[in-house]
Amino acid sequence: MSANSLMLYELAGADPALRFSPQCWKVRMALAHKNLTADGIPWRFVEKDVIAFTGQGAVPVLLHGEEAIWDSWQIALHLDERFPNTPPLFDGASAIPVTRFVNGWADSVLLPAVARVIILDIYDCLDDRDREYFRVTRERKFGQTLEQIAADRPANLLMLRKILTPLRQMLKGQNFIGGSRPRYADYCVFGMLMWAHCVSATVVLEDEDLIFAWRERLLDAFDGFARSAPSIATRREEHVNGR
Amino acid sequence: MSANSLMLYELAGADPALRFSPQCWKVRMALAHKNLTADGIPWRFVEKDVIAFTGQGAVPVLLHGEEAIWDSWQIALHLDERFPNTPPLFDGASAIPVTRFVNGWADSVLLPAVARVIILDIYDCLDDRDREYFRVTRERKFGQTLEQIAADRPANLLMLRKILTPLRQMLKGQNFIGGSRPRYADYCVFGMLMWAHCVSATVVLEDEDLIFAWRERLLDAFDGFARSAPSIATRREEHVNGR
Numbered sequence: 371m372s373a374n375s376l377m378l379y380e381l382a383g384a385d386p387a388l389r390f391s392p393q394c395w396k397v398r399m400a401l402a403h404k405n406l407t408a409d410g411i412p413w414r415f416v417e418k419d420v421i422a423f424t425g426q427g428a429v430p431v432l433l434h435g436e437e438a439i440w441d442s443w444q445i446a447l448h449l450d451e452r453f454p455n456t457p458p459l460f461d462g463a464s465a466i467p468v469t470r471f472v473n474g475w476a477d478s479v480l481l482p483a484v485a486r487v488i489i490l491d492i493y494d495c496l497d498d499r500d501r502e503y504f505r506v507t508r509e510r511k512f513g514q515t516l517e518q519i520a521a522d523r524p525a526n527l528l529m530l531r532k533i534l535t536p537l538r539q540m541l542k543g544q545n546f547i548g549g550s551r552p553r554y555a556d557y558c559v560f561g562m563l564m565w566a567h568c569v570s571a572t573v574v575l576e577d578e579d580l581i582f583a584w585r586e587r588l589l590d591a592f593d594g595f596a597r598s599a600p601s602i603a604t605r606r607e608e609h610v611n612g613r
Numbered sequence: 614m615s616a617n618s619l620m621l622y623e624l625a626g627a628d629p630a631l632r633f634s635p636q637c638w639k640v641r642m643a644l645a646h647k648n649l650t651a652d653g654i655p656w657r658f659v660e661k662d663v664i665a666f667t668g669q670g671a672v673p674v675l676l677h678g679e680e681a682i683w684d685s686w687q688i689a690l691h692l693d694e695r696f697p698n699t700p701p702l703f704d705g706a707s708a709i710p711v712t713r714f715v716n717g718w719a720d721s722v723l724l725p726a727v728a729r730v731i732i733l734d735i736y737d738c739l740d741d742r743d744r745e746y747f748r749v750t751r752e753r754k755f756g757q758t759l760e761q762i763a764a765d766r767p768a769n770l771l772m773l774r775k776i777l778t779p780l781r782q783m784l785k786g787q788n789f790i791g792g793s794r795p796r797y798a799d800y801c802v803f804g805m806l807m808w809a810h811c812v813s814a815t816v817v818l819e820d821e822d823l824i825f826a827w828r829e830r831l832l833d834a835f836d837g838f839a840r841s842a843p844s845i846a847t848r849r850e851e852h853v854n855g856r
Contacts, residue, residue, distance in 0.1 A: 464704035
């Protein structure tokens with residue numbers, strides 16, 4: 371393994387090509403932003419032993435040569451530090467602390483709101499071995515069965531759109547959270563929407579929403595990197611086309 | 614008037630010394646941060662004609678020599694641009710776009726949540742001439758009478774504390790939204806809490822909350838500038854002391 375080789379443990383679905391984890395999408399976009407490529411290693415929730423060397427049980431885990439880095443935030447900092455000659459994720463060190471607030475908002479407010487909308491879609495995409503783990507942990511977290519959460523989808527969807535208000539407000543003044551071009555702050559939020567995009571047919575955003583246009587810009591970024599990623603939509607299309 | 618004189622139209626209560634507007638507090642802190650002093654001009658909601666020269670009807674309005682700047686965000690940008698030799702509100706231009714997200718969160722999420730907790734306290738502090746304007750506009754906005762909103766105070770307070778989660782999450786990793794020292798992003802959020810601090814006896818934050826400690830740090834900043842500002846607490850104390 372070369373000193374600069376990159377490998378990324380990523381959550382995968384029953385279809386190993388389906389990589390939908392919001393935290394992994396933050397890192398996938400960060401890598402694309404920096405013109406870096408990592409070998410993605412499909413990982414399932416039940417494979418805690420595979421990443422036990424990190425002392426924790428969640429992906430993404432990035433292997434960079436002999437180093438292992440986990441937690442999407444730490445991976446982003448690592449990438450900017452170790453690849454200073456590629457486009458910066460943080461436009462100067464001064465943007466890091468404020469971006470941490472955006473990341474905290476994405477994780478603590480947006481993530482659970484998206485989860486409530488797509489929870490059964492996620493379940494349906496999971497590898498058989500992961501389904502019991504997912505059901506037990508998520509039902510404990512939400513205090514409801516997956517089916518009970520999904521039954522409120524129309525209300526949950528309205529709540530999600532309302533929760534996105536600060537992003538919508540900001541987009542009246544600029545094209546990206548990073549300003550005139552995307553930065554890691556954008557990927558923190560976009561990762562949550564890619565999660566929905568990959569597993570769910572639900573129309574999360576209305577066409578006329580400023581956030582819709584922002585998401586389009588990010589789906590198109592890096593030669594359509596995110597748009598061309600396997601999703602249930604592309605799978606369905608391949609099925610229709612008899613591929 | 615000297616070319617660099619600063620005057621600030623600020624919302625005042627029945628007591629002209631009571632300056633509680635959250636948007637004005639953003640600017641008050643910004644001025645203190647930059648070691649600048651503005652003459653504060655008490656203004657009431659009914660005095661739209663006094664600031665009509667701006668083409669809009671809200672404070673803060675900053676007069677800088679012959680220039681008038683309004684909207685707290687624009688004032689912050691103006692101060693950093695025009696006073697480059699005082700401590701920067703934005704730690705480099707790259708921090709501006711991400712801070713705009715924080716400002717949008719403060720205005721669109723935090724402001725209405727604080728308002729629901731302190732709405733009658735605000736009303737009680739207002740100048741008699743402002744009360745009808747405030748009641749009519751706020752009752753229209755919330756679709757409830759001020760008394761109906763206030764009747765839900767316990768639930769509204771719990772909601773406010775929940776809404777502050779992203780700030781709490783961030784404070785696990787750093788002391789200020791600006792990192793190791795406060796920046797304009799901090800004042801965007803702190804302004805909302807100063808609003809409550811000035812007009813309400815409600816205990817908004819619990820002592821053990823990380824946000825409590827952050828607010829203490831900002832109350833203490835600039836030689837206790839915010840802590841020593843007139844508030845209903847200081848007024849009550851003066852009354853007790855027979856002043």
